[in-house]
Amino acid sequence: MADLRELYQQVILDHNRSPRNYKRLPDASHTAEGTNPLCGDEITVYVLLEDDVIKDVGFQGSGCAISQASASLMTSAVKGRGTDEAEQLFRAFHDMVTAGPDAPADSKALGKLAALAGVRQFPARVKCANLPWHTLHAALTGVHEPVSTE
Amino acid sequence: MTTLHQVSRAKASAPPVLDLRRIRADFPILGHLSNGKPLVYLDNAATSQKPQSVIDTLTRYYQAENANIHRGVYELSQHATLAYERARAKIQRFINAAEPHEVVFVRSATEAINLVAHSYGRSHLHAGDEVIVSVMEHHSNLVPWQLVCEATGARLRVIPMTDAGELVLEEYERLFNEKTKLVALVHVSNSLGTINPVKQMVETAHTNGVPVMVDGAQGAPHLPIDVRDLDCDFYALSGHKMFGPTGIGALYGKAALLDAMPPYQGGGEMIRSVRFEKTTYAQAPAKFEAGTPHIAGAIGLGAAVDYLHNLPWDLIQAHEYDLLTYATESLAAIPGVRLVGTAREKASVASFVLDGVHAHDIGTILDQEGIAVRTGHHCTQPVMERLGIPATARASFAFYNTREEVDALVAGVLKVREVFG
Ligand SMILES: Cc1ncc(COP(=O)(O)O)c(C=O)c1O
Numbered sequence: 001m002a003d004l005r006e007l008y009q010q011v012i013l014d015h016n017r018s019p020r021n022y023k024r025l026p027d028a029s030h031t032a033e034g035t036n037p038l039c040g041d042e043i044t045v046y047v048l049l050e051d052d053v054i055k056d057v058g059f060q061g062s063g064c065a066i067s068q069a070s071a072s073l074m075t076s077a078v079k080g081r082g083t084d085e086a087e088q089l090f091r092a093f094h095d096m097v098t099a100g101p102d103a104p105a106d107s108k109a110l111g112k113l114a115a116l117a118g119v120r121q122f123p124a125r126v127k128c129a130n131l132p133w134h135t136l137h138a139a140l141t142g143v144h145e146p147v148s149t150e
Numbered sequence: 151m152t153t154l155h156q157v158s159r160a161k162a163s164a165p166p167v168l169d170l171r172r173i174r175a176d177f178p179i180l181g182h183l184s185n186g187k188p189l190v191y192l193d194n195a196a197t198s199q200k201p202q203s204v205i206d207t208l209t210r211y212y213q214a215e216n217a218n219i220h221r222g223v224y225e226l227s228q229h230a231t232l233a234y235e236r237a238r239a240k241i242q243r244f245i246n247a248a249e250p251h252e253v254v255f256v257r258s259a260t261e262a263i264n265l266v267a268h269s270y271g272r273s274h275l276h277a278g279d280e281v282i283v284s285v286m287e288h289h290s291n292l293v294p295w296q297l298v299c300e301a302t303g304a305r306l307r308v309i310p311m312t313d314a315g316e317l318v319l320e321e322y323e324r325l326f327n328e329k330t331k332l333v334a335l336v337h338v339s340n341s342l343g344t345i346n347p348v349k350q351m352v353e354t355a356h357t358n359g360v361p362v363m364v365d366g367a368q369g370a371p372h373l374p375i376d377v378r379d380l381d382c383d384f385y386a387l388s389g390h391k392m393f394g395p396t397g398i399g400a401l402y403g404k405a406a407l408l409d410a411m412p413p414y415q416g417g418g419e420m421i422r423s424v425r426f427e428k429t430t431y432a433q434a435p436a437k438f439e440a441g442t443p444h445i446a447g448a449i450g451l452g453a454a455v456d457y458l459h460n461l462p463w464d465l466i467q468a469h470e471y472d473l474l475t476y477a478t479e480s481l482a483a484i485p486g487v488r489l490v491g492t493a494r495e496k497a498s499v500a501s502f503v504l505d506g507v508h509a510h511d512i513g514t515i516l517d518q519e520g521i522a523v524r525t526g527h528h529c530t531q532p533v534m535e536r537l538g539i540p541a542t543a544r545a546s547f548a549f550y551n552t553r554e555e556v557d558a559l560v561a562g563v564l565k566v567r568e569v570f571g
Binding site: 062128 | 506507508509510511514515518525526527531534540541569570571
């Protein structure tokens with residue numbers, strides 16, 4: 001049976017209760033919207049890019065604990081990194097949450113993001129964890145239509 | 151129509167004795183486990199479970215009775231045709247329609263509404279005309295009308311509701327004018343549980359010379375339906391929500407309206423004669439049943455209607471009222487829980503929100519306890535917007551649910567509070 005405690009770890013509950021970087025960047029150079037229409041999760045990601053480095057990043061929106069915590073952890077993880085590093089993290093994160101319930105999590109590469117590894121055991125919630133990342137990716141690559149992970 | 155108030159009065163004089171154990175035994179899935187726990191199925195508004203008699207009817211049809219209908223001269227085909235038409239007559243009696251040919255088989259309630267929107271809507275609506283809908287419509291009874299409005303230049307007018315989830319009838323009456331061409335109204339709200347005063351609202355519309363389409367997807371699972379008493383012009387039924395198969399539904403339409411409407415889809419079965427110069431169409435309902443229909447589904451829906459017909463409805467309604475009252479009181483007693491949809495006339499639907507916890511997290515944690523509820527906007531985004539909430543968790547009960555299952559739900563919600571500290 002999937003483990004609730006692993007899904008709702010203290011880190012996740014904490015980031016859900018007090019999300020980091022929950023802010024609009026008035027001087028954002030890149031912005032994108034993500035929505036999962038079926039569950040109603042909505043997020044906007046703001047990025048201030050300078051010389052391919054994420055100088056600042058913020059998000060706003062509403063959704064479940066998983067999507068809120070994922071956005072909060074993501075913004076903390078990518079701030080100050082180059083865009084290709086951020087894209088690498090995105091791929092590693094994506095692989096982790098879609099790896100299937102029994103795969104080991106490569107927590108070294110992911111650092112704090114590994115707190116979301118529990119999502120693997122809850123297939124219905126993978127899209128919640130992924131939404132902020134797809135939205136960040138859309139912002140960095142200049143997609144103007146809202147993205148979705150449903 | 152018996153209202154819940156009447157049922158509650160009846161309850162006071164004669165305590166209900168519904169043999170729940172026997173009823174539950176009719177639904178094989180209710181004995182199954184989910185996540186290692188006994189399944190507590192509280193998502194009946196999304197789809198209901200099926201009694202063994204419906205499952206057996208489908209199996210028997212495919213094992214021994216399968217043939218296309220209205221075509222073969224051979225015995226098997228004639229038998230299938232008879233069974234299909236007999237199912238139509240069962241549904242006619244179930245909703246007290248005047249004639250069997252007032253019942254059109256469709257895929258779902260959604261298709262029933264699209265049929266009316268497409269056929270009746272496009273032939274009757276013109277630029278500047280108005281269609282009245284309510285703020286609590288399921289997207290199924292909203293988007294088809296938006297599409298017709300886009301195509302014809304007509305526009306939607308919206309009946310507002312109170313915070314409790316009751317339509318404001320004075321506002322409804324004020325919406326009528328000489329441009330009003332149709333009212334499309336949900337009988338029972340899937341997200342709030344509200345039972346709308348359809349009969350009275352139909353009367354108002356008819357006083358203004360306007361026909362009414364009723365979305366009855368959530369009506370038939372909870373209430374005896376009498377389309378002649380309601381005097382509605384169209385009524386949509388969803389097979390899978392009334393203990394029948396998926397992929398089948400029915401549209402009731404008054405004969406005079408159906409006869410005057412153009413076809414919805416073209417194909418076999420719906421024609422009288424086909425020539426390149428001119429094709430003429432069959433009468434309703436065949437006119438609206440192009441192609442090979444879901445024969446097994448229709449016959450299975452007939453079996454569901456037989457099953458419902460044999461239930462003690464006074465006891466069923468008293469039991470559902472008891473479940474609703476018990477669930478409402480038990481949930482409301484949990485700190486941080488707020489019930490959404492508190493209309494006086496309600497079907498057994500308990501939508502709720504929990505302070506600081508998103509509905510999806512509630513759903514995931516309840517799922518671990520074997521409890522199936524729906525979370526989200528329930529295809530009623532305008533309701534969520536009106537109430538200023540992103541989503542609710544919804545427990546929707548059928549007559550086979552028990553007080554013990556309400557207890558399990560309450561224990562599950564307490565667990566959610568525990569996880570979220
Ligand atoms: C009020 C209401 N109308 C219409 C529908 C659509 O019914 P169907 O699934 O038969 O298309 C639903 C189902 O969710 C509903 O609850």
